[in-house]
Amino acid sequence: MLWSSLLLAWRELRANLLRSLLTTLGIIVGVAAVVIIVTLGQGVSLRITDDIASMGRNMLFVAPFKPQRSGPAAPQTPFRLDDAEAIARDVRGVLATAPTVQRQMRASNGQNHWNATVTGTTPEFLDIREWALAAGRAFNTAELRSGRPVCILGVTPRRELFGPLPAVGAKIRLQTTTCEVIGELAAKGQNAAGQDQDDVILMPIQAAQRRLLGSDDVHMILVSAVTAEQVPIVQESIRTLLRERRRVRAEDEDNFTIQNLESIMSLVQSTTGLLTAGLSAIAAISLLVGGIGIMNIMLVSVTERTREIGIRLAIGALEREVLAQFLIEALLLSCFGGLIGALLGLGIAAVATAQFDVPFVLSPSVVLVAFGFSAAVGVVFGIMPARRAARMDPIEALRHE
Secondary structure, eight states: OHHHHHHHHHHHHHHTHHHHHHHTHHHHHHHHHHHHHHHHHHHHHHHHHHHHHTTOSSEEEEESSOOOSSSSOOOOOOBOHHHHHHHHHHSTTEEEEEEEEEEEEEEEETTEEEEEEEEEEOTHHHHHTTOOEEEEOOOOHHHHHHTOOEEEEOHHHHHHHHTTSOOTTOEEEETTEEEEEEEEEOOOOBOTTSOBTTSEEEEEHHHIIIIIISSOOBOEEEEEESSGGGHHHHHHHHHHHHHHHTTOOTTSOOSSEEEEHHHHHHHHHHHHHHHHHHHHHHHHHHHHHHHHHHHHHHHHHHHHTHHHHHHHHHTTOOHHHHHHHHHHHHHHHHHHHHHHHHHHHHHHHHHHHHHHTOOOOOOHHHHHHHHHHHHHHHHHHHHHHHHHHHTOOHHHHHHOO
């Protein structure tokens, strides 16, 4: 019975092919929209996660201030170099620390000029950030302690200041300070906030403090834990140590901030997940519109085929057989719409991800859920027309003109 009902339903849909296609448009659009939104959302989430991970693994950011939600900003107590040394010495599970200072300033090489972010730090910065050198070398301990003005160029200032010419061994000027270029950084690309990570110039922190900033303040301390499992323990140990060193009373809040990449990634993933779910729910409304269209066209079909239904019932067809035929027709309509919508959505998503430079994440579960939901819509909205056909009085149906 099932096979014959399928053949009858397929024959009826083929006889009205254009009408069947127009009926499924709502399902096609709904499924395609859901697949596109979810695929793009997963691709964006993966892209942001990869960008955050590119900053370094098992890393903590320690800043000497607490973000203010409202009201005037609280006075800040800057870090000193011995704070970073204390973290490296007294906190178990710490692999490396890198105190940093930053300032945006003008770099010059002859007639070429570029405003770059100058970062004063220690050699451990490259290890924590997992940043390789494309040429030259990193500054050594002697250069760090003496405050010798040497620097390592990121890809962007190296390109803007030197073009195709070699940079290692040359000298640039940072405001009034002459700095010897001893290395070039490998490309990192943009971070999760869309900022160019390669627009940076590294130099020993003592040189940056004395020659560029004129103070011994430390703007931030980067800390790397030995393993990912130790990150929360290290974070809490650093918090305890800094509260003690900065003489924070037990009843007062921290006057510093410690962030780890895992918490940032979790926040990004939850935010993109909620946004994707909300947009998908809005897109799924068109599936309901498509279901109403299927119900409407099936009611029309029942009316058009009243005499056929009457004949089938008169020669012995059971109500459940008529019910099954019209229910299968509605199911085929919604399934074909779901299949076309899923394929169309994947195609558009592939083009969109390539256009926006985000990974294309093929999620079979999303396609299956969207397809299954479209099939369920067909069944739910096909029940009423199918029941109307199955409950017809054969005599009245045969009298229908």
